[in-house]
Amino acid sequence: MANKRVNAVVVGAGAGGGVVAKELATGGLSVVLIERGRWHSYDEHGDDELTSQRTFPLKCGFGPDNERNWRMSPDGKNGWVKVFPNQWSYGNNAACVGSGTVSYGAMAWRFQPDDFRLKSKYGAVPGSTLEDWPLTYEEIEPFYEKAEYEIGVAGDPTNDPFVPPRKKPYPMPAFSLNGEGIILEKAAWRLGLHPFPIPMLRNSVPYNGRPACIRMRTCVGYACPVGAKAGTQNTVIPAALKTGNCELRINCMVSEIMIDDKGRAKGVRYFDADNRLQEQVSDIVVVSASASESARLLLNSRSRLFPAGAGNNNGWVGRNIQDHAYAGAYGLFEEEVYDDVGPGACIAVNDFNHRIPGIIGGGVLCNEFIRMPYQFTSIRPRNSKMWGIEHKDFQKRYFRRHIAVHGPAQEMPVFDKKVEVDPVVRDFWGIPVARISGSRHDNDIKAGRFLAEKAEEWLKEAGAVSTWQAVPGKESTPSQHQSGTCRMGNDPATSVTNKFGQLHEIDNVFIADGSLHVNNGGYNPALTILALGYWVGGHIIDMWKGTKMK
Amino acid sequence: MISRREFVRITTAAGAAMLVSFNTSCRNKISRWRFLTGEEISLLDAIVEQIIPTDDFPGGRWANVSNFIDRQLDSYYRKHQVAYREGLSAMGMTVFQLKGRKFEELPFAEQTDMMEMMESGTFPGDYWEEHSPAGFFNMLRDHSLQGFYGSPVHGGNREYISYRMLGLDYPNIIGQNRYKDLSWRIYDAKSPANGK
Numbered sequence: 001m002a003n004k005r006v007n008a009v010v011v012g013a014g015a016g017g018g019v020v021a022k023e024l025a026t027g028g029l030s031v032v033l034i035e036r037g038r039w040h041s042y043d044e045h046g047d048d049e050l051t052s053q054r055t056f057p058l059k060c061g062f063g064p065d066n067e068r069n070w071r072m073s074p075d076g077k078n079g080w081v082k083v084f085p086n087q088w089s090y091g092n093n094a095a096c097v098g099s100g101t102v103s104y105g106a107m108a109w110r111f112q113p114d115d116f117r118l119k120s121k122y123g124a125v126p127g128s129t130l131e132d133w134p135l136t137y138e139e140i141e142p143f144y145e146k147a148e149y150e151i152g153v154a155g156d157p158t159n160d161p162f163v164p165p166r167k168k169p170y171p172m173p174a175f176s177l178n179g180e181g182i183i184l185e186k187a188a189w190r191l192g193l194h195p196f197p198i199p200m201l202r203n204s205v206p207y208n209g210r211p212a213c214i215r216m217r218t219c220v221g222y223a224c225p226v227g228a229k230a231g232t233q234n235t236v237i238p239a240a241l242k243t244g245n246c247e248l249r250i251n252c253m254v255s256e257i258m259i260d261d262k263g264r265a266k267g268v269r270y271f272d273a274d275n276r277l278q279e280q281v282s283d284i285v286v287v288s289a290s291a292s293e294s295a296r297l298l299l300n301s302r303s304r305l306f307p308a309g310a311g312n313n314n315g316w317v318g319r320n321i322q323d324h325a326y327a328g329a330y331g332l333f334e335e336e337v338y339d340d341v342g343p344g345a346c347i348a349v350n351d352f353n354h355r356i357p358g359i360i361g362g363g364v365l366c367n368e369f370i371r372m373p374y375q376f377t378s379i380r381p382r383n384s385k386m387w388g389i390e391h392k393d394f395q396k397r398y399f400r401r402h403i404a405v406h407g408p409a410q411e412m413p414v415f416d417k418k419v420e421v422d423p424v425v426r427d428f429w430g431i432p433v434a435r436i437s438g439s440r441h442d443n444d445i446k447a448g449r450f451l452a453e454k455a456e457e458w459l460k461e462a463g464a465v466s467t468w469q470a471v472p473g474k475e476s477t478p479s480q481h482q483s484g485t486c487r488m489g490n491d492p493a494t495s496v497t498n499k500f501g502q503l504h505e506i507d508n509v510f511i512a513d514g515s516l517h518v519n520n521g522g523y524n525p526a527l528t529i530l531a532l533g534y535w536v537g538g539h540i541i542d543m544w545k546g547t548k549m550k
Numbered sequence: 551m552i553s554r555r556e557f558v559r560i561t562t563a564a565g566a567a568m569l570v571s572f573n574t575s576c577r578n579k580i581s582r583w584r585f586l587t588g589e590e591i592s593l594l595d596a597i598v599e600q601i602i603p604t605d606d607f608p609g610g611r612w613a614n615v616s617n618f619i620d621r622q623l624d625s626y627y628r629k630h631q632v633a634y635r636e637g638l639s640a641m642g643m644t645v646f647q648l649k650g651r652k653f654e655e656l657p658f659a660e661q662t663d664m665m666e667m668m669e670s671g672t673f674p675g676d677y678w679e680e681h682s683p684a685g686f687f688n689m690l691r692d693h694s695l696q697g698f699y700g701s702p703v704h705g706g707n708r709e710y711i712s713y714r715m716l717g718l719d720y721p722n723i724i725g726q727n728r729y730k731d732l733s734w735r736i737y738d739a740k741s742p743a744n745g746k
Contacts, residue, residue, distance in 0.1 A: 388665075392607075
């Protein structure tokens, strides 16, 4: 039986898709939200480190699975090798209801105003497609605020002189610092830096019908046992379903956006939970499947008018994929600094986010989330013994006596760092798989090294007796912070969507995820993706009221 | 999975009648292991004890790390079955040729020497076809650490031994040891405790 026609299909129930589905459903549109994964709960996963979304030697607990999903990755010899979700070279992002917002660390950063006008601030960057965003910080600010209030953020910007301008305070007070946070805060003040508590999409007090955080050590990479961590799965998606206008279809893999002879979308094709090919006809298609999978879906949607994929007649879909060039340092201490108060990350400085001579961007520096025992087995100074009694001694002595500080150095968009679809290899359903390739820009390495240097100085001031740096390399596969593959812009020749996330080439197809980012800020991108969800969703509603998108 | 015939071919081709006979003798017994043989387990027990030795806390053998690996070889690590079958056999034969004794019968320090050779790539690779001694060593090392430091739900880390060693309360019981009173350190931007 054919599926009933609806106003909008939203592909992907993550940060962007969850918000858009809720905005459209509350705006009166009939919505089908399609998710390739399913619902997950804490009880199913517990605190199992080996199947978390942080360390995943056995599997990525929150998906996707290795049995049906794979990609191609450069093999270093001008060829390609098949890679699976629990390999770093795959570049995974969770596949479930809520996607990354179920298992993320939940940092709630607004990008800096300068992040939206990076080219104007720094000038053109050779080797990069760097451009200003078509929207300003001032335009997106109300949507950041909406995300902070509807999803729920705890924070206190009092001590951050570089905080992006905000009209209202955070809806919840900031989290207290854990033991290492207090040590680092004092050290930062002594260095003349400006430490402040990291804003978090996590309840510091009961909020929106969910309880306060119980400070689990297993937070990032895990589901929350009490629902204190806010994701789309426990906020906007339930709200969307409650309207009665939104149907969520889980375990459904979208293979193609159907395009008619006039060059407009008429819905999507997908494989349902029983792997039967289905069609869902709609007035609008919203793609929010993550930077890699959204690009893959557009590229796989070939038609007479779009032989290279939907909205890709200019060849920009899949280009400029970015993540972050994470960099930092580790410090060893004489005394115990570990107090088992999760999630660990709590203190940050914005002093190295812009305002660095010779470096474009930079990034925030934070203490790291708690390193669990298996993850800690690989955290060693260079040339350390990686097994045997020496390794065990280190584990025993330093698990509770080390601090990690790191930060997401902003990456420059590079045209040849890209997502393509493989011409031969297909996944379980027969859909051509993504292949991701390309190298980082030199600025990313430079910015990373600078951040690592500063992280090390901070740890030394905090009393570390031994320190070492971790710096980014040229090669990387964007994963949980992936962005940029369908970027927004005013010039249809060098971008994929307009400032409202609407494809330049197909007016009833929208993008609402990290793909839209022109650049990815020096911050974890979740709050920006949520804010863009509200931004895009709001504009779809406005357009709908006028024209019904006919 | 490697067939029994293939296993016999590899091992006999390498002239290891010794190991073949061990394998045959185990064949009709009910094993507590899923993929590995009793002989392979006794070699693996010695290896995991090298990766995580006993000191004032138990080591890899006591923590059931071999059980963890055997269990994964029958589930998530099916893709590594050939590597383990070939690797353990090749390692056993090489050590026997070099030392005249089985690896697990060598003194601990001599076992360590063998492991060092494997890690550094100086261990003879004659009996390996698809993998190398160094590659196999890296896999053993990583899997052993997973078995010792990962969650007990996967068959290792007996009684949360590594968690106890690191001073982590265990298991994490929601509503009991995780509700901590942190009211004494609510973040206050103006408080002297915050460093200003």
